[in-house]
Amino acid sequence: MAVTLVFWASAFVAIRHLGRDFSPGSLTLGRLVVGALCLGVAALSRGLPRPTGRQWLSIVSIGVLWFGVYNVALNAGERRVDAGTAAMLIQVSPVLIALLAAVFLDERFTLYLGLGLALAFGGVGLISLSMSQGSGEGGDNDVVGVLLCLLSAVVYSVSLILQKPLVAKLPAIHVVWLACTVGAIGCLPFAPTLLHEAADAPASSNLWIVYLGVFPTALAFTTYAYALRHMSASSLGVTTYLVPPITIVMGLVFLDEAPPAMAYVGGALALVGVAVARRKPRTVAEEVSPPA
Secondary structure, three states: OHHHHHHHHHHHHHHHHHOOOOOHHHHHHHHHHHHHHHHHHHHHOOOOOOOOHHHHHHHHHHHHHHHHHHHHHHHHHOOOOOHHHHHHHHOOHHHHHHHHHHHHOOOOOOHHHHHHHHHHHHHHHHHHHHHHHHOHHHHHHHHHHHHHHHHHHHHHHHHHHHHHHHHOOOOHHHHHHHHHHHHHHHOHHHHHHHHHHHHHOOHHHHHHHHHHHHHHHHHHHHHHHHHHHHOOHHHHHHHHHHHHHHHHHHHHHHHOOOOOHHHHHHHHHHHHHHHHHOOOOOOHHHHOOOOO
16 A cells, blocks of 8 residues: 555645646656556456446446546646646545545445535635745646636546446456546547657656556556455545645655645645545445545
C-alpha cells in the first residue's frame, strides 16, 4: 500500500511538472497508451475478457469518463492549481461515491453521509477562496482550476459506481485494461498534438509520460489490488488520506511550491468530511479510493 500511495501522489507532481511541455489532451493520450500496453500484458496473462453487450456499455462509459474526461480535466486543472491542492480536491470523491451509491445502488443515506458531504464541500469552498485571494488578478483562473479538479472527482465517482457491478462478474484487471484502452482510443484526436509536443519537449519530459503510464497507472493498480486482498477495505481506505500530504511534500521538494495557507485548512476540513461520511454503516466509498 505504501508503494501505491507514493505512486499516486507522485502522479499529481508529474502532471504539474509536465504542464509546461504538454497540453492536457496530449498528456492524457500519452499516459493512457503506455498504461494500456502495460495493463494489457497483465490482463491477457489471465485470459481473454468476454464482457456481455451490457457490460461493454459500462466499460465504454468508464473509459470515456474515468480515463478520458478525468485525466484531461485533472491535467488542465493542474495548469492552474498546485499539485497538493489538486490532490486535496480529488480526495473528496469518496463522499460523492457514497452519495451516488445511496441514490443508484440503494445504499442508505445516513446522517453521517449528509454531515460529511457538508463538511467536505465546506472545505472545497475554503480552497476555492484561498485560490481567488492568493493569486491577485489571476484568481479567476485558479478558481477554474479548482472546478476542473472537482469535475475530475465527479466523473471518477460516477465511474466507480458503474464499475462496482462489473468487478463482481469480471476480473478487475480486465475491466481496468479495457476501460484504459477505450480512453486511449477516445483521445486519439490528440495524437497530432502529442507527436508535435513530444518532438519539442526534452527527453526527460517524455520519460515522465512513460513513468505516468507505467507506475501510477499500471503498477499502482496492481499493488492496490494486492493490498486489498490482504487488508480490510475500511483499513485500506483510511490510508488514502495520506495522498494529499505526500503530494504536498513532493511538491515542495521537486517543484518548490505548496498550497496557500487557507487551502490547508480547507483540505483538512474536506478530509474530515470524508472520514465522517465513511462512518458505519459501510458504503461503497469504503471499497474504492481515488487515484491520480
